[in-house]
Amino acid sequence: MLETPKPSVNDNPFSARDAQDKAVNRKRPITSRVVAAVILLAIIGAGFGAWVMFLRPVEVQVASTMQDVPVQVFGLGTVEARVSSRIGFKVSGVVVALHADVGDHVDKGAVLARLDDREQNAQVARANATVQQAEANLQRAAASVEKAQVNYANASNINERRQAQLRSSSTSVEVSEVAQAAHDAARADVNLAQSDVLVARANIGDAEAQRQLQSTILDFFTLTAPYDAMVTARLKEFGSALGAGEPVFTLIDPETVWVLAYVDESKAGEIAVGEPVEIVLRSQPGRRIAGHVARIQPESDRINEERRVEIAFETLPADLYLGEQAEAYITTVRLPQALLAPEAAILGLGNNQGIIWTVEDGHLQQRNVTLGHRLLDGRVEIVGGVPGQALIVTALRSGLRVDRAAKVAKGASR
Known part of the structure; x- marks a missing residue:
């Protein structure tokens, strides 16, 4: 007897669909649980983020009051000598x-x-001989004066006798006239000899001047x-x-060696003669040499808009090189104590005003403050607008919000 074959699941389309529906129904609970878990985690994460953003205290760096703060102006220049000479013959x-x-x-x-001064030495020797010759001429002229004076005295005596004889009629008029003429001639000879003495003395003066000139020229060698x-x-x-x-x-002149520094005109208004300076030579970057402002030139550089400041060394270093680059840190004032904030931490900076973040009673606040001196490292003096117990935030970061809780980072005060 023949057996009738049993129908297969594949032969029944309705049976296949039922099997698929059962499989899907078994998977649905698993997928729903995953989605629910993801949503829950998202809610937890959002809550944690909100807590971090709005409730958790933000950690900040704050400034501390500094003591004896130097306010300095920077200048760049070179080592020069005020007294410098190019000398020659x-x-x-x-x-x-x-x-x-x-x-x-x-x-x-x-x-x-x-x-080589051999020729000039000969000129000096010639000048010396001329002086000696002039001195000899003076002696000769002086002897001529003495001779003329003797002749004049003799002629005077003879003339007196002849004139007396003429009055007593003991001699003729002719003889008395000859005696008188001899007397007058002798007196003229005295005057001439005395003039020769004056000429000789003048020649000596000229010879001495020539000798001095030639000796001076010799010194030039x-x-x-x-x-x-x-x-x-x-x-x-x-x-x-x-x-x-x-x-x-x-x-x-080593005593006149100094630094000629150029300072921006916008920073040079506070510089005064005598203010202390720290000098750093390019060859000695780790050493600061003491100096002071010796002179401020009255004329600025019109092109670079810089003021020339001459800075003297307190003690001249042993080794100096003219033309070497030098940095000058000019201290214009010293603050006994100062509250300083970095320029980067100040908002709306301008006209000596700005806005800073502060920590007051453990919460963040913003304050409009008045600014004072600016230091070379970029920090600015806060001179007004900060409550007595407030701490100044020195580094901006994300999450700063008014009234948000804040805590000071350990070792972060500046």
Whole structure:
């Protein structure tokens, strides 16, 4: 007997659909639980974020009162010498000796160089001979005066006798006239001899002047230091032929070495002569050298809008190099105590006014404040508008909001 085959699930479309529906119904509870968990986590996260944003105290950095704060102005310049001289011979010649070199310290009057002076020495010897000749002529003229005076005295005596004889008729008129003429001639000879003495004396004065001139010119063949100096350049060498006035050395007075600094005009108004300065040379960046403002030049640089300030060293360093770059930190005032805030922490900065964040009774507040001096590191003095117990926030960050709770970061006060 034949068996009738049982119908398969695949042969019944309704049975297949029922199976799928059962499978979906089994998965739905699992998916709903996942979605519900995600929503719950989102709600928890939002709540935590809201707590972080609005309720949790924000950590801030605050400023502390500083003591003895220097207010400084910055200037950049170079090391220079106020007294600097290029010296040479006043006469032409050939260099036969050099006694100084670059870096030497020389005393006033020290011999630095010499020219060949043989020809000039001959001129001096000739001038000396001329003086001796003039002196001899003076002696000769003086002897002539003495001789003329003797002749005059003798002629006077003879003339007196002849005139007496004429009055007594003991001699003729002719003889008395001859005696009188001899007397007058002798007196003229005395006057002439005395004039020769004056001429001789004048010749001596001229000869002395010529000798002094030639001796002075001889001194020009020796070059000496005009003051206590340091040699910064030797421009000629042994055997060089020089023209009159051609420089041989460059000298400076070490006591006049200073820093010529250029300060922005907008910052230079508070600078005064005598104010202390810290000098930093480019070759010694880790060292601060004491100085003071020696002079403020009355004319500014029109192009760069900078004021020239000359700064003297309190104690001159052993090694200095002209033209070396130097930084100058000029202290214009010292604040006994100051409350300072970084410029970056001040909102609406302008006209010495600004807005800052403060911590007052553990909560954030904003205050309009009055500003004072500005330091080189970017901090600004707060001079008014801050309550007595308030702390100034020094670093802006996200989450700052009026009345929000705040706590001070440990070790964050400045």
